[in-house]
Amino acid sequence: GAVVSQHPSWVICKSGTSVKIECRSLDFQATTMFWYRQFPKQSLMLMATSNEGSKATYEQGVEKDKFLINHASLTLSTLTVTSAHPEDSSFYICSASGETGGEAFFGQGTRLTVV
Amino acid sequence: QKEVEQNSGPLSVPEGAIASLNCTYSDRVSQSFFWYRQYSGKSPELIMSIYSNGDKEDGRFTAQLNKASQYVSLLIRDSQPSDSATYLCAVHNFNKFYFGSGTKLNVKP
Numbered sequence: 092g093a094v095v096s097q098h099p100s101w102v103i104c105k106s107g108t109s110v111k112i113e114c115r116s117l118d119f120q121a122t123t124m125f126w127y128r129q130f131p132k133q134s135l136m137l138m139a140t141s142n143e144g145s146k147a148t149y150e151q152g153v154e155k156d157k158f159l160i161n162h163a164s165l166t167l168s169t170l171t172v173t174s175a176h177p178e179d180s181s182f183y184i185c186s187a188s189g190e191t192g193g194e195a196f197f198g199q200g201t202r203l204t205v206v
Numbered sequence: 207q208k209e210v211e212q213n214s215g216p217l218s219v220p221e222g223a224i225a226s227l228n229c230t231y232s233d234r235v236s237q238s239f240f241w242y243r244q245y246s247g248k249s250p251e252l253i254m255s256i257y258s259n260g261d262k263e264d265g266r267f268t269a270q271l272n273k274a275s276q277y278v279s280l281l282i283r284d285s286q287p288s289d290s291a292t293y294l295c296a297v298h299n300f301n302k303f304y305f306g307s308g309t310k311l312n313v314k315p
Contacts, residue, residue: 097249110208125303134307135250135294177315184249186303194240195296195303 094121095187097198102177104205112170112184114199120165121187126158129161129182141168175205209233210297221315225282227309229295232276238298239271241280243291244308250294254280279314284315 093160094117106109109138114124123142127135139155141147141162159177161170168187172179183201211230219225227241231269238257254269255260256278261271268281282289292308 101239123301123303127305135305137302137304140301142301184246186250188298188303193238193298194252194255195298197242198250200249 093117093187093189093196094193095121095185095196097185097201099201100101100199100200101196102204104203106176106205107174109171110175112172112183112185112203113171114168114187114198116166116187116189116196119187119189121168121189122165123188123195124162124168125186125188126160126168126170126200127184127186129184129200135184136148139169172203175203177202177205180205207254207305209299209302209304210254210295210306212295212309214237214309216310216312218312218314219244219285221287223313225285225289225311226291227280227282227295227311229280229294230276231251231278231280231297231308233299234273236276236297236299239269239278240296240298241267241269241278242305243289245274245291250305254291261302265288280295282311285311287313287315289295 110112113198139147139149161163184200246248254271270279295306
């Protein structure tokens with residue numbers, strides 16, 4: 092399958108600081124990227140969907156001012172967790188799809204711990 | 207109502223048996239369906255995709271789709287302990303990619 096690279100794989104930050112997570116499609120053009128959050132032993136929760144060059148579409152209950160998503164090119168999307176708090180600690184995963192209705196491939200995930 | 211529903215399990219099967227995983231979806235116009243496998247602490251990996259009614263086989267895996275019943279299933283033949291994981295059903299509708307909560311499968315040696 093196609094390769095999606097997510098960086099960093101883990102990060103520890105202090106409460107009140109911001110953290111940026113990158114998601115890159117390495118061998119295909121990702122017209123759509125998805126960002127998920129997963130708490131331990133829970134399912135993937137879709138946070139937002141982003142299309143290259145457009146504003147992200149956030150799911151209900153997700154604060155767009157806290158979770159800033161940028162999809163500036165067909166191979167890169169970033170998620171910035173602003174003013175992080177301990178309750179934001181979670182496993183954040185991106186996925187990318189190259190065509191409408193097609194398969195989505197996942198990055199390795201980023202484990203964020205806010206202390 | 208959730209977009210994608212799965213039985214959370216756990217589903218336990220002996221090694222060598224057939225594991226049957228089921229999924230229902232709510233949006234009748236859904237066109238693309240996928241099964242992912244997720245090991246604990248890891249990202250999901252794609253196992254199967256299916257787009258039309260009927261069966262699709264790939265090695266030990268068979269995906270089945272019934273759009274009239276809004277039902278998708280995954281059969282794993284000759285189950286191995288390494289198949290023990292959480293299996294996620296996913297539906298791709300236009301610009302949304304939703305997952306079920308996953309079914310945990312335990313294959314006992």
